[in-house]
Amino acid sequence: APHAKSSAHLPARILEGRSTDDDRNARGALGVRSRGVEPRARVQLSEDVRGARGQTKAAAAGPEMTTTMDGPLVLPDPKVKGAGLYAGIGDYVKVQPKRYAPKTLRETAEGRYWRAYKAPALINAVSQVTSLHFAETYPYQLAVTSSARVTVYNSQSRKQHRMFARFKDIAYSGVLRSDARAMVVGGQAGVVQLFDMNSRSILRKFEMHTRAVRSVKFSPQSYATIASASDDTTVRIWDVAAGECVRRHDGHTDYARSVAGHPTAQTTWASGSYDHTVRLWDNRDGSTSATMTLDHGAPVEDVAWLPSGSLLVSVGGQDACVWDVLGGGRLLRRLRCHQKTIMSCHVAADGGPPPVLEHGSFAARVGAGGGRATAPRLLTGSLDGHVKVHELDDFSVTHSAKYPGPVLAVALSPDANALAVGTANKLLSIRRRTKPRSHALGGGGGDPGFHKVGPSGRRKAPRRLDAGSWQYFIRGMNAKAAEGDFKVKRLRSVRLQAHDRALKRFRFTEALDASLAGGRPEVIAAVIDEIAAHGALSKALAGRDAAALQPVLRYVMKHIGNPRHTRQLVHVAGMVLDIYGGSVGASREVDAALRLIRERVAVTLRLHDSLAALAGVASPLLTVGQLAAYRAQ
Template identity: 45%
Template structure:
């Protein structure tokens, strides 16, 4: 017989639709954040803020302290513990030299993180202060409190310049527009987000969110504002007078945190993203063209805070149980050109000239794809047969079935069985087996006999096996055990199908009545 397999047609393996969607470039980008560094804080991590200055250290607010971590090794650098009760909203100034935080006592405190000294203690709020932010001019601080007031402070003089009234419930979030340093947004439990002009000390816009507002964030450019409350995130167009652009209800529980990533995604520096954290334990990433979720990550507890570094190299997530998760991206490193602390010149890596002395010279073009109009030259047809195809070619049907079973791929076994049936070789393949050869076949049938794609085929095979080896039952304990397991699997599937049929019969009248009630009455 000719040893060349060119005249033999390989067994065609059926292709079924993928059970899961193909991974996108966006998913691959976010999956490149490495396994997290996990640290346990003394209390719930209510706030995380990255310094705008390279190396982008981050401040973590937990219980009665604010801890500043080194972004390069994730080790704590400084601990600020000058709080009599819980601390809230520790945030950096735009130059990274000062830090401001609120607290349960109602005081707003300004620190020098490097010297660990308290520079200012601003008093005026009557209730806890949950949000504090430095103004872009570095000389002023905005704070929002549970006393429903927003206050504007001069840190040089250490006194309050004015206060903004308008909210009627707790104020829990604030944000400054990146395009206008005089435009601020504050979110409150009165279900509104108010936009303020600190020059006129007036509220210029009130946005009705419809639920207690937990977080606010301006999107890059400053024309769009995101608010989070309840299970929804809403996007507002401020240039159009507060027009509602999108409502995103992708979380199952309250959304607690929002942050904007200016240079994240597969097309870095040109594809900003919005990140949200929720009490359902998910961090979700939204692209800002159609406001769709592009990636989601699950954490083992309710999330209170989410932040990403300016260079999108570190992603920090704080949980209600005190765990802090910090992930580092495998590619995004170093300073971002144009941000404070970044080098003025970007050093380009050295590239070796490609010549015939390099191995890559002879491999060039191997990854190129043909254009639609290119002429394709097909390579010589060199078929490499699988072991089961080699056995089928030599008409060794029992060995072909054994080789297919060794692959443990249900599609391969099913197609080999169909090929054997077409050749009238099932009797030779199934017969004459001892206990050691029969057990793998029975194990495969037990595992896949309830698969709806192959159930008809495998039930027929099982019937033939029982007809052939029924008189020999009781000889091998292993074979008897496999037969019992197959029987239990079939009984369980039959019971499940019976339950589903009864459930379907119960639901059909209910669905019919509901459908009839929704149909409009026909006018005679």
């Protein structure tokens, strides 16, 4: 009791740098030796002293009193949040994760947007996936063509919904009607078949092609019109109601591999062929010849219209060509962004992140409209295993994704929440956004009843309650405080993490284990610093068996090469070797982890040497460049 009175003010005096007889007496009473007796010791309060003084006073005086190896007693500053265990008497301050300088931005907003397509559903197909097509209406079913079957998946659950296998040979180009109630499929046998989605029965068969039908499409404006492109070099237009061919277009001199209907003109079609040309057909005149011929320069694998219908995209070889159809068929841009043949292209009317567009920008002109700026994107898939996204304002590549095989087909759902890719090694990948795009774009509004609207259409401001109104006296607990009201802050209990709960009880080993289990390097580094500030890092590391030592060694091995953690982890690794150096060889797991740490350190040192040599080589070049720029100015 006599010592308790003098020791109650001990932390404040130590922080101010004063040393009095009362302080020395308090140190003696609390079990902390003076520097004259043991200058390099790190001594903490014993458990029985803490229990005798109570948790509050122990928190105020005990844990903060630590002698260091290099100077006088050092205490955390209670004014700095997260600097120590306690900000005041009895107030615990949670350990704040380490904060570092931000890294250099290596990824654009577009890249982050496309990387939100995660958790791919990888489905093994029976053969290579040759065609993908999403329905235009919810739930945006996906038709996947592979070998002699067409499988329909639900794009929301990514589970199989229907399977069509009534084909004598390989099926090609399964395409769903916009209402997803019918599907048209080509095939190796040269037959175009129309299926009912509910009963899976064949509604129509068109058998006038003499070779394989590689591409079929519904007219964007009519359910009753179908177009097909065949290896017999012809493009045919079919009337579903009559069940017959109403137009045959001859002009290609090699296999016709793709066909696409104009988004606004029902009578206009485009087809691509292995004769290196893209031809435009108009069904209004009686002629069977093309109204426009575009030279792609390589066998054409696929064609697609942009939403406005003024531009056409053709892909083949290593190039993707953008044609200005309304401008007489001039080549607007040739994109060479793949190392191998481009097999598929897909135009999404609103597939990218919402742009901030200036008036009259290209993306705004070709977008689908609808009251807000759209973000049309061009997706291309190639045999080099890459899917690349092109922005249609300057046709630059904004994102690239690598797949484990040659890409044969790519498609994006109309709501831009599902991305499907088919490869030549029998793999179907369906990626979905972790957060729906409508929410990511900030869709949705506030409560429609938030403001009352008067007869004139103007919003009425809510009436201010005062003592002259009876509503003032019947306010409930949810009423908002008005001007002049006294506000009493509600004391909220602070939720502590596992490592914070352990630190609050001075269980440093448990705190270190809890932070390592969490896995966040910033939190682990902060906990290690907190434990080291109390001189208990060696205690937290000691007394571990092989299983308990493994998480520490794994963390050191993983992050010792990171410049943000190198200084701290070198110290931790040194302490581990000092404590357990005599036990090396007793555990294979520990020995293997130590070898990995040694290898990681060696690799990091070699990397530093290489970077130093590179800096020496680059320095003269940079100097010459700076001199040239200075002389030019």
